[in-house]
Amino acid sequence: MQKVTLKKSALPAFRTLPAWIYGSQLESLPSSLEQGELVHLYSPKQEFLALGYINPKSQIALRILSFTQKSFTPEELKKRLQKAILKRESLLLKTNGARLIHSESDELPGLIVDSYANHLSLQINTAGMERFRPLILESLKELLSPLSIIDKSDEKSRQLEGLESSNGVIFGEVPQEILLQEEGARFGINLLEGQKTGYYLDQRQNRLLLAEMAKGKRVLDLFCNGGGFGIHALLKGAKEALFIDSSEMACEQVKKNLSLNQLENKGRIISANVFDELKGLREREEKFDLIILDPPSFAKTKEQQKGAMNGWKYLIIGAIKVAAPKARIALYSCSYHMGLNELAQVALEASRDSYTRLQILQYHLQDIDHPAILNMPHSLYLRGIVFEVLK
Template sequence: MTPQVVLKASRARTFATRHPWVLDASIERIVGEPADGDEVEVLSDKGKFIGRGLYNGHSRIRVRLYSGRPDEPLDVAFWRARLESAVGLRRLLGFDEPQGACRLVFSEGDGLSGLIVDRYAGWLVVQLTALAMQKRLSLLAPVLAEVVQPRGIVFRTDRIMARAEGMEVREGLAWGEPPPPRIPIVDGGLHLEVDLAEGQKTGIYLDQRENRRAAAKYMAGRRVLDMFCYQGGFSLAARAWGQAAECLGYDSSDKAIAEARAAACRNGFSELRFETGEAFQTLQQLYDQGQRFGAVVLDPPKFARGRKSLEEALRAYHWLNRLGMSVLEPEGILVTCSCSGLVTRQDFFNVLVGAAHQAGRDVQVLEQRGASPDHPVALNCPESEYLKCFICRVH
């Protein structure tokens, strides 16, 4: 008999929209003795079937739900169908260029909670954020290989999620041919290189691809300041697609700055400048020096990693955007982002309202954007809408 997880009476309504996470605080009792990674059925307090998922006694997310059908086991055929659906969406989007890159599987956004798969040319990078998925890697890798037909599949484990999930931190080759130290990819005519072992996330930030294009169209003839520039994506786009007059990028990582400089030279934009610098301190110094810019890009890392840090994160976003506005010329363009899932779109909007007031600037919001469409938002999991990107004109 499949073990059963019975919900508290007060929590069963939460799953009317089929949210994929069953938290420990929602559980009344467990019938049977599921091991970590085992398949379980989730029932209401009245015994009504709610969903089928995978159990983890180490995690606050005690069960990750994958199916709402009582007759659908989570077997090889199930995982194959989900993966084929996810890959089919990227083909529909046109994100299947042989030398390109895209997110093939976006966890909850594709009904595969705890599994992220990115493609870089001929290689796949699997990022595991759930113990149950780590336990099924030997099943999933051959299915991915069959559906996508890559040259090789490597896997990485998010260290923060590993602690939360009770996972072993493991990385390496899961299938096929090991990748070279650097994989060349092409993004809209820009030639980039990806380090699958040491790069951020699974290699580069794929979620901002469409936002870089959107922002570039406002950059013509402007002097651009690119904060938290990483490998210089917004700067390269501003110069290549937007004909920006000048770009200056800062990042706190020496390695990222070296990558950005190399990418600029590789694409024939050696005039782009990239320097090491802490964002808040650098913005204050630029303001004190009287430097002003026609456009400012603010793309910081996640500030809120838990609810306890949310208020501190909102204050940090406020101060960062206030500083960003302060170094903008009148009628300058502000491209400002938050990738903190706990910060809602309304929260971020309110931050900008407060920052504009404190900076004494009038601001028009021109575009409110999210992640690239290969990061789909699942309506049953609002947390899958994590990235906010506002393009504004600042008077």
């Protein structure tokens, strides 16, 4: 196995046991290294530091697999898959949809596996993990006996790794619609067309927390996707819910999901630009008691943060203007660069401009099947704040 050497200047940062090593932190790499090849990482004094896989073409040059083991065998990969799946056993008693493998957080960098009624959605986002594709598929079949496996490896990260997108059914037959059951709610999932890997599993617990606040309330579910927040709220006794999304496909799915839960008469659906529709709601003097803002990421890089803050401020002001007295507003950011502090700051600015006070009721994070690890801050990517409007 070839070896690479950490620069002396990178040693202090390495003491945190990082999941990634950047190319700038390594001494010059051997020209013979191939994308995804397993290598040993050594200190400037030639002490063993870690085992990982290398990609000379990527800014993230080395992804760590172990700080103690010097080999990564097929048996070890299977062991890690099994360990991650076992961690989700108790969750799968409550729902048939869960993330089974969450990349670095499950010691399998670059691999994501979601299960929807035992139909698996797979993402392989790195060159190193791509080398293990046959073994991963074989192990998943052995451990889970899935009905199907669909490849959704089309994230931008594959381009950064020098890999082409990979989409399509790998194994079995994927039905046009899969029925997901989540704490008493039913959702139709279209794995062949759905966003990301099909459904926002990371918001599961947050949907349930907000639903507990919804009894007798008018709910506004913005950027609603499949309508998860609003439907859970209706099942917990909300008076009515308005779902808004710019995607006609998402709105069609909300309509189907309302029907699956026998809630057709309690939900309104509007396919429109959310920014524009908030203005329309204000002009029509509509008021809501529970407002959910769960937009797609406004800031995928640090450089985009300023623009994201402006977008968020506009949305929060719009939400405040359609908020009934003592309404609750939930904000969710799925960008690492828009954390709790940034959300609180932009909410404060919006409240000042609206001459309104906001009281923090709850902080929300991603659900348990999307674990974060402290030595990889980017793994804690979903943050939410629930406010009460004090007018």
